[in-house]
Amino acid sequence: MELPERFVQGDIDAFETLFRQFQNDIYAWIIRIVRDTGIAEELTVETFWRIYQARSRFNPEKPFGAWARRIATNLAIDHLRNRRSDQELFENAAQTDRHDPVLENETRDQIKRAFLRLPPKLRAAATLALIEEKSYSEIAAALGTAAGTIRTRVFRATRILRKQLARLGVTP
Amino acid sequence: MTEQNNRELRSLLKNAIPPVDPALPRDLWPDMVRKLKAPRSAVPLRRLPWYDWALIASSASVLALFPKFILLFVFHL
Numbered sequence: 001m002e003l004p005e006r007f008v009q010g011d012i013d014a015f016e017t018l019f020r021q022f023q024n025d026i027y028a029w030i031i032r033i034v035r036d037t038g039i040a041e042e043l044t045v046e047t048f049w050r051i052y053q054a055r056s057r058f059n060p061e062k063p064f065g066a067w068a069r070r071i072a073t074n075l076a077i078d079h080l081r082n083r084r085s086d087q088e089l090f091e092n093a094a095q096t097d098r099h100d101p102v103l104e105n106e107t108r109d110q111i112k113r114a115f116l117r118l119p120p121k122l123r124a125a126a127t128l129a130l131i132e133e134k135s136y137s138e139i140a141a142a143l144g145t146a147a148g149t150i151r152t153r154v155f156r157a158t159r160i161l162r163k164q165l166a167r168l169g170v171t172p
Numbered sequence: 173m174t175e176q177n178n179r180e181l182r183s184l185l186k187n188a189i190p191p192v193d194p195a196l197p198r199d200l201w202p203d204m205v206r207k208l209k210a211p212r213s214a215v216p217l218r219r220l221p222w223y224d225w226a227l228i229a230s231s232a233s234v235l236a237l238f239p240k241f242i243l244l245f246v247f248h249l
Binding site: 023044049082107126130 | 185189190196198201203204208221
């Protein structure tokens with residue numbers, strides 16, 4: 001029996017193999033959305049827990065990675081939605097500084113605040129497309145939606161951001 | 173909205189939002205095993221979304237106003 005089939009049957013060794021094979025990819029995807037190491041680790045484990053619980057619904061003929069990434073993306077967006085204080089968001093991110101020294105701290109904070117106010121789905125799409133430079137098709141696959149939907153979400157996010165930034169006196 | 177404007181916005185965002193390291197810092201399998209072994213607890217009350225609270229409150233109000241519906245409510249549980 002192949003690995004995906006063994007996983008569907010509840011074989012824990014098969015699950016461990018899949019976990020080890022995909023944990024890096026899932027973590028890397030989640031951290032790009034939530035931008036916090038601890039939360040990304042927690043959500044990676046939660047993603048695989050849900051995967052294990054839903055194993056009977058997995059079609060072994062379809063790619064495991066795409067299915068896992070979809071579950072991970074939905075969990076990450078749920079996390080953004082449920083997060084009580086967005087103030088801490090992005091603050092625990094890796095401190096590899098690539099900030100433009102010309103951009104003043106105050107302006108940077110205003111942009112960050114405007115970004116944090118975006119609705120979670122728009123924020124996730126904008127983070128992945130504009131900051132992480134992922135393609136619309138890759139984001140769409142992870143969300144189980146069409147590339148056109150992602151394009152629209154990014155467009156709406158940029159429009160909201162522009163309005164908020166214009167109000168703050170920042171004009172990109 | 174021009175392509176130039178989009179590039180400028182992208183650049184502003186990249187400057188304002190710190191980059192993240194996508195490399196997994198440690199193996200998460202031990203955490204996974206712990207989670208698989210742990211009994212799944214019920215959802216903490218504080219995690220319930222507002223619409224669940226609204227549903228609970230409206231159901232309680234209806235039952236308080238029309239006690240006859242309690243039997244019907246219990247029947248549907």
